[in-house]
Amino acid sequence: MQFDPDAAFQIASAIAASGWILLLASPLMPIWSQRLSGQAIPLLLAAGYCALVLAYWSRGEGGFDSLDNVAALFRSRELLLAGWVHYLAFDLFVGAWEARTARREAIAFVLVIPCLILTFLFGPVGLLLFSAIRFARRSGKAIEVEGMKP
Amino acid sequence: MSVQGLAQSRPSSSRSGNWPDSISAMRADEPRFFGAGVLLVFMLVPITLAMAIDDRIFNGINVWDKPLKFEIALIVYLFTLAYFARWLPGGMLKSRRYRVFSWVVVSSVALEMIWIAGAAANGTGSHFNVSTPFMAAVYPLMGLLAVTLTSASLVYAIAIHRNRAAGLDPAFRLSLVLGLGMTFVLTVVVAGTMSGMPGHWVGGVPSDQGGMAGMGWARDGGDLRVAHFFATHCLHLVPLAGYVASRHLGSIAAMRSVVAAAIVVGSLVLFTYVQALLGMPFLPVIGGLNG
Numbered sequence: 001m002q003f004d005p006d007a008a009f010q011i012a013s014a015i016a017a018s019g020w021i022l023l024l025a026s027p028l029m030p031i032w033s034q035r036l037s038g039q040a041i042p043l044l045l046a047a048g049y050c051a052l053v054l055a056y057w058s059r060g061e062g063g064f065d066s067l068d069n070v071a072a073l074f075r076s077r078e079l080l081l082a083g084w085v086h087y088l089a090f091d092l093f094v095g096a097w098e099a100r101t102a103r104r105e106a107i108a109f110v111l112v113i114p115c116l117i118l119t120f121l122f123g124p125v126g127l128l129l130f131s132a133i134r135f136a137r138r139s140g141k142a143i144e145v146e147g148m149k150p
Numbered sequence: 151m152s153v154q155g156l157a158q159s160r161p162s163s164s165r166s167g168n169w170p171d172s173i174s175a176m177r178a179d180e181p182r183f184f185g186a187g188v189l190l191v192f193m194l195v196p197i198t199l200a201m202a203i204d205d206r207i208f209n210g211i212n213v214w215d216k217p218l219k220f221e222i223a224l225i226v227y228l229f230t231l232a233y234f235a236r237w238l239p240g241g242m243l244k245s246r247r248y249r250v251f252s253w254v255v256v257s258s259v260a261l262e263m264i265w266i267a268g269a270a271a272n273g274t275g276s277h278f279n280v281s282t283p284f285m286a287a288v289y290p291l292m293g294l295l296a297v298t299l300t301s302a303s304l305v306y307a308i309a310i311h312r313n314r315a316a317g318l319d320p321a322f323r324l325s326l327v328l329g330l331g332m333t334f335v336l337t338v339v340v341a342g343t344m345s346g347m348p349g350h351w352v353g354g355v356p357s358d359q360g361g362m363a364g365m366g367w368a369r370d371g372g373d374l375r376v377a378h379f380f381a382t383h384c385l386h387l388v389p390l391a392g393y394v395a396s397r398h399l400g401s402i403a404a405m406r407s408v409v410a411a412a413i414v415v416g417s418l419v420l421f422t423y424v425q426a427l428l429g430m431p432f433l434p435v436i437g438g439l440n441g
Contacts (some may be wrong), residue, residue, distance in 0.1 A: 003203040054214075055206075058272040078203075098209030 003055075005081045012048060012081075015041060016088040020120050023092075026099045027109050038096030045089035052082035087123065095119045098130045107133065172233070174271045179233035179243060186256045187228035189308065190221055190263070197267065206273045210359030216276070217267040219366075223382070228301075230385060234306055234326065235423035239313045250273050255302045258295040265292050278349050293345050297338060303385055321404035325392020328412040329385045336381035336419050340374060343423075344345060350374040353429030362436045369434040372426035387415045 002142025019041040026033035060074025060079045064090045074080045095116050111133055169177075177184045201214035208216070228423020235243060242248050265288060269276035280286035307330035309321060310316070318326075344350050367373045380387075391411030393403040422432055 003205060008203070047195045047199060050196035051203055054196060054200040054267070054271045055204035 001064060003078070005077045008048075009081055009084065010046060012085050012088055016045065016092055020095065020116065022099045023095050023099050023116055024113065026103075034096060034100055037092055038100065042089045042093040042096070045092070047083050049082055049085045049089060054080055054086065056082070091119055091123045094123070094127055098126070101134070102130075105134065105137070106135065168414040173187070175236055176229065176232040179238075180232040180252065181432065182233040182249075182252045182256045183228045183235070185260055187225050187232065190225045190259075193263075194218070194221060194225075200271075208270070208273065208275060209411075210357035213270045213273055215358070215366070217263070217270045221263060221265050224263065225429070227382075228259065231302055231306060234310070234330070236384075237313060237316045237318060237323075237326065238306065238309045242309055243314065251302075251305065255299050262292060262295050262299065277345075293341075300334055300337050301381075303330040307331040307334070319401075319404070320397040321399075321401065321408050322389070322392045322396040324405060325389045325395070325408040325411070328408065329388030329392075329415075332384035332388065332412065332419075333382055333417060336384060336416070337378065340377045340381045340419070340423055343427075344374045344378065347374075350378075352426055354431070362433060367432055369431045369436075371431060372429040373432065374423070374426045376432040377419050377423035377426055380422055381414070384412075384415055388412050391415075 016081070019037040022029070022033040022037045026037075056076060056078035060068035060073050060076040062075075065072075074083060098115050098119065099112060100106075102109065102115075112130070115126045115130040115133065118129055123142060158283045183242045190284045197214060197218055201212055201218060204212065204214055266276045269279065269285075274281070274285070276292070277289070280289060307327045310318075310330070311327045316323070349356055350373055351368055352372030352374070354373075358366045360369060361367055361373075362369055365375075365379070367376050388411055389409070392404075395407035395411070400405060425432065
């Protein structure tokens with residue numbers, strides 16, 4: 001059976017989309033949305049990315065060292081798919097972190113929704129907005145990094 | 151004292167969580183071998199997925215067939231040693247010298263796996279591959295690492311032989327010592343013979359297509375992988391016989407049975423070794439999966 005990158009794209013996108021829907025419903029199911037959207041789905045996508053790189057990296061051209069080489073890399077449809085799965089996995093992982101952090105810091109979920117939507121559509125923009133909201137809320141207080149005391 | 155009784159005589163402090171006792175004991179006794187085994191189990195997922203999406207063929211079959219087989223074999227080996235670690239002297243497991251050795255073994259396993267999977271990712275061979283200066287330079291190094299990781303079975307054989315304090319049934323202990331020792335000696339002999347040849351096939355078509363179901367062994371000529379398989383599995387076959395004998399026979403009969411089992415298994419290795427070198431297939435009647 002021949003590998004079909006287009007079908008794999010559809011499957012990966014559907015899996016990631018279900019992860020985002022779970023995050024939007026996370027106030028109703030805080031634990032399971034984290035288990036699935038924060039761990040299981042990103043790891044499943046990561047395994048798929050890993051398989052794509054193992055199977056197709058050596059056949060690709062280009063590299064990471066210049067924009068032309070990155071463009072050459074993505075001329076391979078399978079590596080283009082790998083790049084997309086990379087986005088899907090990491091964006092969802094960041095989205096789950098936003099939902100988790102907002103819950104711990106008692107940030108109203110209505111503020112988190114636009115961050116999740118922007119992270120889904122434009123990754124770093126959502127992260128910027130979420131960080132801006134956090135900084136605005138705690139301006140004047142000591143900054144605490146996750147897991148570390150200030 | 152029965153084998154089972156011994157496994158249960160461990161302090162309960164080494165147990166944890168919801169895991170069955172025997173698995174918790176493996177992790178407590180040999181955390182490096184156990185952890186490396188679990189890591190390899192997780193890595194089965196991307197390797198299997200890669201196999202499903204890769205259309206490249208090497209030696210007539212999917213390029214990922216070989217890394218998958220080696221990964222499964224290394225998982226079985228690491229978990230077996232982690233299980234046997236309960237019969238090593240307690241002080242030895244804690245000693246610095248042993249922990250360094252154990253890390254060297256785990257590192258050898260990791261490098262071997264990276265070499266084999268890396269070659270597959272590049273659509274080429276690992277063992278017997280001297281097609282580029284780099285691969286030709288790496289191949290003997292990997293042979294050295296393979297001997298290093300196999301030497302753990304010899305170290306275990308000697309340590310279990312010396313560990314009278316384990317209170318093991320003498321017949322079962324003898325079976326562990328013989329099985330582990332045979333795994334090292336016979337594997338090194340068979341694999342050493344292979345590495346001195348251009349490949350593991352003797353006569354026949356040098357392809358895995360149409361090989362024996364499940365194992366891929368040649369059905370149209372000799373294949374030294376058969377003897378390698380039985381040599382490496384001595385550490386399972388002989389102790390299995392020792393376990394059964396120690397439970398059901400008197401002490402002298404059990405000892406004799408263990409020696410007999412070791413001779414039978416050793417003969418099987420010798421038989422398959424000579425058979426392959428003569429260019430004869432092992433069990434050609436067992437059909438191929440792919441033609």
